[in-house]
Amino acid sequence: xxxxxxxxxxxxxxxxxxxxxxxxxxxxxxxxxxxxxxxxxxxxxxxxxxxxxxxxxxxxxxxxxxxxxxxxxxxxxxxxxxxxxxxxxxxxxxxxxxxxxxxxxxxxxxxxxxxxxxxxxxxxxxxxxxxxxxxxxx
Numbered sequence: 710x711x712x713x714x715x716x717x718x719x720x721x722x723x724x725x726x727x728x729x730x731x732x733x734x735x736x737x738x739x740x741x742x743x744x745x746x747x748x749x750x751x752x753x754x755x756x757x758x759x760x761x762x763x764x765x766x767x768x769x770x771x772x773x774x775x776x777x778x779x780x781x782x783x784x785x786x787x788x789x790x791x792x793x794x795x796x797x798x799x800x801x802x803x804x805x806x807x808x809x810x811x812x813x814x815x816x817x818x819x820x821x822x823x824x825x826x827x828x829x830x831x832x833x834x835x836x837x838x839x840x841x842x843x844x845x846x847x
Contacts, residue, residue: 722748722752722753726753733830746759746826746828756822758778758826762837766829770828779811780812781840785834786836
């Protein structure tokens with residue numbers, strides 16, 4: 710069984726710490742990916758949030774669910790449905806499509822983040838990725 714050296718872990722930690730680039734951390738089950746994320750959360754000075762697709766994964770990673778954090782509805786995200794009604798259904802004080810309301814406090818939290826960690830990303834459906842993208846762009 711192949712083990713990751715401390716040097717590799719430190720290299721990954723430094724990459725996250727000193728760059729603003731995206732990183733895709735992969736490995737077999739039980740290799741310490743979530744442990745690495747927990748350690749990063751404890752030791753990094755960056756403002757970060759850990760999200761995951763399910764409640765169990767979120768609890769294991771020390772975070773919250775994607776739907777809870779981004780205030781996503783549970784139904785599938787269909788961009789053309791929301792974008793076609795977008796201009797007519799926008800409220801006066803917000804730019805949220807109908808069904809995707811986000812509080813001002815949550816918007817400020819997202820704006821202040823340095824790092825968004827999505828644990829168990831391979832378990833996220835394609836439409837949920839589109840909803841994440843749309844939500845963060847708003």
